[in-house]
Amino acid sequence: MSARVMLEAAGLEKRFGAVVAASAINVQITAGERVSLIGSNGAGKTTFVNMITGYLKPDSGRITLGGRDITPLDPRAITRLGVARSFQIPQLFGDLTALDNMLVANACHDQRLSFFQPARRREAIDRAELLLERFGLHEHRHRRVAELPGGVRKLLDIAMALTTAPQLLLLDEPTSGVSAEEKFPMMDTIMAALGQEKATTVLFVEHDMDIVAQHASRVIAFYAGRIIADDVPAKALATDDVRRYVTGELVNE
Amino acid sequence: MAGLITILIDGITYASWLFIVALGLTLVFGVLKILNIAHGSFYALGAYAAASFVGWAASMKWAPGLSLVAMLLAAVAVAALVAPLTERGLLRFFYGRDEVLLVLVTYAMFLIMEDVTKLVWGANPYYVSEPYSLFGNVDVGKQSYVGYDFALVGLAAVVGSAVWWGLNRTRIGKIVTVVIHSSEIAASMGINVSRVYMGAFAVGIFLAAIGGAFTAPMISVQPGVSVGVIIVSFAVVIIGGLGSIEGAAVGALIVGLARSIAVHTAPVAELFSIYIVMAIVLMFRPEGLFQRIQARKI
Amino acid sequence: MNPSSKMPQGITTSGTVLPGVRHGRTVALAFGAFALLAAAGFAAPKWLTFLVTMAAGNGLVSLGIVALMRGGVVPFGQGMVFAIGGYSAALLFNKAGFTDAIGLALTGGVLAAAVAAPFAPLLSRYRGIFFAMLTLALSMVTYGLLMKMESLGGSDGFNLGRPTLLGMKLPDASTGYVMYLVTTGFATVMALVARVYFDSTRGLVTLAVRENELRVEYLGGSVRQAMSINFIFAAFCGGLGGALVVMSLGHVEPTFSFWTTSGEFVFVAILAGWQSVAAVFVASTVLEVVRSFSSAYFPNTWQLALGLFLLFVIRFLPRGIGSLWMKGSGK
Amino acid sequence: MLKIEGIHVAIQGVVALRGLSLTVGDGQMVGLIGRNGAGKTTTLRAVMGHLTPSQGRITFDGQDLATLPRHDRAARGIGYMPEDRGLVPELTVEENILVPVWVNQGLNADERLALVWRVLPELKEMKDRRALLLSGGQQKLVALARALAVGTRLLLLDEPFEGVAPALSKRLGEVIAGLKGTAVSVLIAQSDLNHSRKLVDSEFVIERGANVLAQPA
Amino acid sequence: QETFKVGIVSFLSGQAAESFGIPAVNGAKILVDAFNKGAAPAPYNKPGFGGMKIEAVYVDENGGATKQVQELKNLYDREKVDVVVGYVSSGDCLAVAPAAEEMKKFLILYDCGTPRIFEENKFNYVFRTASHGAMDNVALARYLKAKGIKADTFNLINQDYAWGHDSKKDFVWSMEKLFPAAKPGEDQLPKFGAGQYGTEISALMNKPADITHSSLWGGDLQAFILQAGPRGLFKKTQVVLSAADHVLPGLGEKMPDGTILGARGAYGLMSPKSALNDWWWDLYSKAYNVYPVQAPYRMAQSLLGLKLAAEKAIAANGGKKPSPEQLAAALRNSEWDSPAGRIRMANGGGHQAVQETAIGKTRYDAAKKMVMLDDIMRFPADCVNPPPNMKAEEWIKAGFPGAKGCP
Numbered sequence A: 001m002s003a004r005v006m007l008e009a010a011g012l013e014k015r016f017g018a019v020v021a022a023s024a025i026n027v028q029i030t031a032g033e034r035v036s037l038i039g040s041n042g043a044g045k046t047t048f049v050n051m052i053t054g055y056l057k058p059d060s061g062r063i064t065l066g067g068r069d070i071t072p073l074d075p076r077a078i079t080r081l082g083v084a085r086s087f088q089i090p091q092l093f094g095d096l097t098a099l100d101n102m103l104v105a106n107a108c109h110d111q112r113l114s115f116f117q118p119a120r121r122r123e124a125i126d127r128a129e130l131l132l133e134r135f136g137l138h139e140h141r142h143r144r145v146a147e148l149p150g151g152v153r154k155l156l157d158i159a160m161a162l163t164t165a166p167q168l169l170l171l172d173e174p175t176s177g178v179s180a181e182e183k184f185p186m187m188d189t190i191m192a193a194l195g196q197e198k199a200t201t202v203l204f205v206e207h208d209m210d211i212v213a214q215h216a217s218r219v220i221a222f223y224a225g226r227i228i229a230d231d232v233p234a235k236a237l238a239t240d241d242v243r244r245y246v247t248g249e250l251v252n253e
Numbered sequence B: 001m002a003g004l005i006t007i008l009i010d011g012i013t014y015a016s017w018l019f020i021v022a023l024g025l026t027l028v029f030g031v032l033k034i035l036n037i038a039h040g041s042f043y044a045l046g047a048y049a050a051a052s053f054v055g056w057a058a059s060m061k062w063a064p065g066l067s068l069v070a071m072l073l074a075a076v077a078v079a080a081l082v083a084p085l086t087e088r089g090l091l092r093f094f095y096g097r098d099e100v101l102l103v104l105v106t107y108a109m110f111l112i113m114e115d116v117t118k119l120v121w122g123a124n125p126y127y128v129s130e131p132y133s134l135f136g137n138v139d140v141g142k143q144s145y146v147g148y149d150f151a152l153v154g155l156a157a158v159v160g161s162a163v164w165w166g167l168n169r170t171r172i173g174k175i176v177t178v179v180i181h182s183s184e185i186a187a188s189m190g191i192n193v194s195r196v197y198m199g200a201f202a203v204g205i206f207l208a209a210i211g212g213a214f215t216a217p218m219i220s221v222q223p224g225v226s227v228g229v230i231i232v233s234f235a236v237v238i239i240g241g242l243g244s245i246e247g248a249a250v251g252a253l254i255v256g257l258a259r260s261i262a263v264h265t266a267p268v269a270e271l272f273s274i275y276i277v278m279a280i281v282l283m284f285r286p287e288g289l290f291q292r293i294q295a296r297k298i
Numbered sequence C: 001m002n003p004s005s006k007m008p009q010g011i012t013t014s015g016t017v018l019p020g021v022r023h024g025r026t027v028a029l030a031f032g033a034f035a036l037l038a039a040a041g042f043a044a045p046k047w048l049t050f051l052v053t054m055a056a057g058n059g060l061v062s063l064g065i066v067a068l069m070r071g072g073v074v075p076f077g078q079g080m081v082f083a084i085g086g087y088s089a090a091l092l093f094n095k096a097g098f099t100d101a102i103g104l105a106l107t108g109g110v111l112a113a114a115v116a117a118p119f120a121p122l123l124s125r126y127r128g129i130f131f132a133m134l135t136l137a138l139s140m141v142t143y144g145l146l147m148k149m150e151s152l153g154g155s156d157g158f159n160l161g162r163p164t165l166l167g168m169k170l171p172d173a174s175t176g177y178v179m180y181l182v183t184t185g186f187a188t189v190m191a192l193v194a195r196v197y198f199d200s201t202r203g204l205v206t207l208a209v210r211e212n213e214l215r216v217e218y219l220g221g222s223v224r225q226a227m228s229i230n231f232i233f234a235a236f237c238g239g240l241g242g243a244l245v246v247m248s249l250g251h252v253e254p255t256f257s258f259w260t261t262s263g264e265f266v267f268v269a270i271l272a273g274w275q276s277v278a279a280v281f282v283a284s285t286v287l288e289v290v291r292s293f294s295s296a297y298f299p300n301t302w303q304l305a306l307g308l309f310l311l312f313v314i315r316f317l318p319r320g321i322g323s324l325w326m327k328g329s330g331k
Numbered sequence D: 001m002l003k004i005e006g007i008h009v010a011i012q013g014v015v016a017l018r019g020l021s022l023t024v025g026d027g028q029m030v031g032l033i034g035r036n037g038a039g040k041t042t043t044l045r046a047v048m049g050h051l052t053p054s055q056g057r058i059t060f061d062g063q064d065l066a067t068l069p070r071h072d073r074a075a076r077g078i079g080y081m082p083e084d085r086g087l088v089p090e091l092t093v094e095e096n097i098l099v100p101v102w103v104n105q106g107l108n109a110d111e112r113l114a115l116v117w118r119v120l121p122e123l124k125e126m127k128d129r130r131a132l133l134l135s136g137g138q139q140k141l142v143a144l145a146r147a148l149a150v151g152t153r154l155l156l157l158d159e160p161f162e163g164v165a166p167a168l169s170k171r172l173g174e175v176i177a178g179l180k181g182t183a184v185s186v187l188i189a190q191s192d193l194n195h196s197r198k199l200v201d202s203e204f205v206i207e208r209g210a211n212v213l214a215q216p217a
Numbered sequence E: 001q002e003t004f005k006v007g008i009v010s011f012l013s014g015q016a017a018e019s020f021g022i023p024a025v026n027g028a029k030i031l032v033d034a035f036n037k038g039a040a041p042a043p044y045n046k047p048g049f050g051g052m053k054i055e056a057v058y059v060d061e062n063g064g065a066t067k068q069v070q071e072l073k074n075l076y077d078r079e080k081v082d083v084v085v086g087y088v089s090s091g092d093c094l095a096v097a098p099a100a101e102e103m104k105k106f107l108i109l110y111d112c113g114t115p116r117i118f119e120e121n122k123f124n125y126v127f128r129t130a131s132h133g134a135m136d137n138v139a140l141a142r143y144l145k146a147k148g149i150k151a152d153t154f155n156l157i158n159q160d161y162a163w164g165h166d167s168k169k170d171f172v173w174s175m176e177k178l179f180p181a182a183k184p185g186e187d188q189l190p191k192f193g194a195g196q197y198g199t200e201i202s203a204l205m206n207k208p209a210d211i212t213h214s215s216l217w218g219g220d221l222q223a224f225i226l227q228a229g230p231r232g233l234f235k236k237t238q239v240v241l242s243a244a245d246h247v248l249p250g251l252g253e254k255m256p257d258g259t260i261l262g263a264r265g266a267y268g269l270m271s272p273k274s275a276l277n278d279w280w281w282d283l284y285s286k287a288y289n290v291y292p293v294q295a296p297y298r299m300a301q302s303l304l305g306l307k308l309a310a311e312k313a314i315a316a317n318g319g320k321k322p323s324p325e326q327l328a329a330a331l332r333n334s335e336w337d338s339p340a341g342r343i344r345m346a347n348g349g350g351h352q353a354v355q356e357t358a359i360g361k362t363r364y365d366a367a368k369k370m371v372m373l374d375d376i377m378r379f380p381a382d383c384v385n386p387p388p389n390m391k392a393e394e395w396i397k398a399g400f401p402g403a404k405g406c407p
């Protein structure tokens, strides 16, 4: 694999009043990596994802995607460059059915929207249903998503992110809210779905260390806005800082 | 120089009654999420009730100074009578509906109240002008102002601070904040949500009514008084930011001053002054001057 | 086994459409409806055809509002485009001697859209009540300007004569009916256009914007573009409606742009709901009928009657009249 | 103390619970286990009165809850931690915890606050921060604290461990375990057995709105 | 027995209801009643209209011009009324006139003030049975002149809509002719229904002028008087009001003394002495406990004119109900006596009435507990109305050519 740097964050700083949400964040992600972002609550993981995707502007620092500076861009422009994300709290179109949610994702992905072409046309539906099926969402496709249980919504959220066939995918706590016995199959599903899109780079925020150990090729651990570890899972999870602040294996004194 | 002082005084006195009325509007929106078109009708009700009460007070031979008390009582009576009727009897069936739908509900209420006030009080005008002379006149330079106008500024300040203090500095205020955020959470905490709605709505009506009651001495109370205040008070709360007390105060001052400047320097522009100010403010602050804190979404 | 084959056939295909097929059906439906309307109008008494003409003209404005409502915003100032359409048709008629009904209607629509276009990017930033109020402010400024324009009759407005149709003069007796045909014809065409637009990919994205803008942006869709387009579309509908109403009415005045006028358009749009385009015209007609009869039979309390009617509809048909026959989409 | 007998609940026409039953005894810690969409949240919301069962009964200390207004639950000592935290963003952490104490007579604010700070000392440091600034996990802690503040008799915890980093979820586990043996009963809704297995005295597993089996742990 | 159906449209709600709409409708009700009983004095003493019972249908004018056109069509087409008498608002008049014309139905505009209706259009079926607004302000200026009141400077406060604009211009032009040296000062244009005039009053007081002119009416006028009175505006300047008689009964002692005002005709306290007027005054006062002001007078004069025209047309039609054309032919160029004096359909090709008017000065009579009008001066129709061949604006600007009989 060529060691092409796809995403680089250099010297990111972000404060909210007195709270430091990001401090001296330097990260380089190579294409094809599966990176897990871990950290205690409030460590700055979501903030990091938000800065990469343009939702938050860092106070200082620079983010480049494939060599191109994306720091000033808005979420839409960054999405159009092939970055997709899912959300800690699913962001769906509550009054629409699951299928329609997917159709919207499809439609938005098309470069040119049409005034004439029906949204619910056969080939679009087929494409959407394929993905829904892959995520086991097929039976829910005609239900209003506001009525769907939390875990299902989570999956749908991720399925929508995948519709845009991204080269970089950021998942914010994909398995939270998903029942225990489904967490692993679900990560398998996601990763399998990704496998088909060639070499999608994935960053995922995760609290379950077993999943991290199984699915990540690299772990970045956050604490109080700083990166406290950045290594392959086995090594990262073994550092004192991570054991103290993240997994709680070492007790805080 | 004298011109400037006149502009200021005129702007502030105009702002005072406007603030009282707009305060009620913004409060009701803040708590119940209803932008109440019928607010103008409550204003009219206050004015009519004041006419009836002051007339009654005069017939009971109350001292002239007590007519102010009669006006206050009128506003209380309107709030005590109308709030339960409209809130319990009508609005609660529409809670949680779309904001715009609720605007229409209150529009329907406005239509109904127009005819109801006409049926109750008839079409003939009422005058309550006795209290207007209570405070004598105050001379400022070339101008002679009616003391009552300044008394209204005082009333606005008192009412405004009372409501502000109640919402920001008391436990009741915090409780209202919880209800504003989510009625389900509030109920889970043990808050009697309908009572808070009712209370906020009653206070809102009271503010509209007291605005009407204390304006009554300067106007002739007759059909149609409701229409004029609606749009101006809307403009005030939009400029200030919906649901914000500080916003209503600043909005009322801006509207009052803008209008005063227009009348004194370019009377032809009076008709649009308010809307132009509103458009300009929204241009730079899409949600008004005092925006509500937004919860984190992602 | 393919899981989809387990589903009952009706569910899999409900809501799905094959390209062209649905459009064909919609067009046929529209033509049928228009033919029916034309026949009914011929037989109906004059007051009724006039009422329906007005309802159709006003309904066009509300149709534009529905387009915006689908994106989650409600303009409280559509009176502005209504007035622009009306005034431009009337001025063209009086000052330029251009009298063709269809031409005037189209000009009204196009001019209204042209005036609205520069505001569209600005307004696309606003949501909720603030969008409503900013449009209201614009319409009230327009109202104020029209009030001041003494050359346009100030607050009293002015009259225009009888339009012609495709070069033909309209005889006294049938003017009402011809204008009825022209207006309902435009209404049918615009309803058709709106239906196709609402069902298109763009139309679906509009619905998504209402639900969650953030997500639309994160999927690469442009919220502001969607809003702007809807705004311009609504302006066109509004201008068209304004021009048509003015031609039938023979009179135009600044109250066209007053907030109560705008309020009624919004009311019709809400009454109709956002699902069905036909419902807009039904709602518009229902409102006119209720208002007309209550003002005839309760001259002193017609507002009370109208208010009660409104409450009744909002209470029992919260998703609009359209929800009576559009059960499919949404909940 | 809490007894749910065969309740049916529909949300906007969608049937979410069909004949669910469950009991929580005095001082017991009970798990309500089910996959996504099984009806856990619905059950808790029905107890809190946000949803009304079309059939069946919910009793608390023998009193039928259906006859009581929604806000009466807190007065009877039921604390609720909703799935989505439900903090009031404008209020500070401390105010979020205190508001329910204020509105329920019979609770001593100082006492309840002291209890909360003792059990969750990490919250004391952020007591003056507005809730809207907290991260998801931090909000979970505050929500738990708020439930504790009024929940003198029964706590309803909806997925307390969800989205919480391991270190913190351990803390939460400790806190909940610490309630054992006190007079407070706890009902924990969870899809994840890992956290609750060690904690609960008994568990009810539900699927598609109905009981699958009830077993003592 | 055949009935004659009359649609009567006026403000039953909204801002013009109290001052104009409802008093006018009240007037119509008792008058129709008296007609049906044959109780009116001669020549109005035939029961109903030439023996046909009059049936009145009342409609609210509130709601805008579009609604009015629609309701007008409903009245003719659905309710099958024979004539419509109505409309206070000039905008409504402008809108409904062509609609009636197109339907070839008979329409009487009884109140609205704009001169434009018959100056800009020619109608066959539409009539206005009252003078248009130019008369009011011409008379005011003439009154000032005749009484030798000092008018070196004058301020203006008028509502910001056509009525206010037109009144202001008519007054300013008249002043230019009659007081060439007079200088206009403040020109305030509060919006219709403003209710609060503190700022405007300050502006007027800042630049005090000899005369302050206003065409405010209704609630706006009352609020203005209530607010300006205590601030001493009426003492600093001679206030002249073009259409203010209707606020006198209500305001009573709150009406400052010495205010010069008109009633848009010789109405109310300024009405001429006549048997017909006495009858009408008593009829109205007994029914409503207040004397009639301008609105019921104007309604009465239109119904009286309509009655004579209808009877003439019925006679011409051999006792049967006349067609709109026959009605129009009968009313065109006709003349009749009203409680406010002689009404002559002299202008606008026989479709626009001219009438006399009067101006007076207020004085509160504590004994009678009512405002009286002193120094009343009467202006014959030909003195204050333009001749048939001239538009009001041209006429005033040309220095009132052909004005006859001015005091």
Ligand SMILES: Nc1ncnc2c1ncn2[C@@H]1O[C@H](COP(=O)(O)OP(=O)(O)OP(=O)(O)O)[C@@H](O)[C@H]1O
Residues within 6 Å of the ligand: A016, A019, A020, A021, A039, A040, A041, A042, A043, A044, A045, A046, A047, A048, A088, B296, D132, D133, D134, D135, D136, D137, D138, D163, D165
């Ligand atoms: N929009 C915001 N306004 C104010 N403070 C914020 C905002 N977003 C994040 N913060 C603060 O920044 C810090 C980091 O928050 P962030 O959401 O990134 O944490 P996280 O690592 O994702 O935590 P969790 O696992 O609980 O989701 C927190 O202390 C949070 O309170």
Ligand SMILES: Nc1ncnc2c1ncn2[C@@H]1O[C@H](COP(=O)(O)OP(=O)(O)OP(=O)(O)O)[C@@H](O)[C@H]1O
Residues within 6 Å of the ligand: A146, A147, A148, A149, A150, A151, A152, A177, A179, D011, D012, D014, D015, D016, D034, D035, D036, D037, D038, D039, D040, D041, D042, D043, D083, D191
């Ligand atoms: N607002 C709603 N409208 C309609 N149906 C709903 C609504 N909320 C929940 N439901 C339905 O009720 C059922 C039970 O949902 P509930 O939220 O109780 O599940 P849960 O067990 O808490 O799941 P999760 O673990 O995902 O939180 C689900 O099938 C869901 O579709």
Ligand SMILES: [Mg+2]
Residues within 6 Å of the ligand: A045, A046, A047, A088, A172, D135, D136
């Ligand atoms: Mg996070």
Ligand SMILES: [Mg+2]
Residues within 6 Å of the ligand: A150, D040, D041, D042, D083, D158
């Ligand atoms: Mg749940």
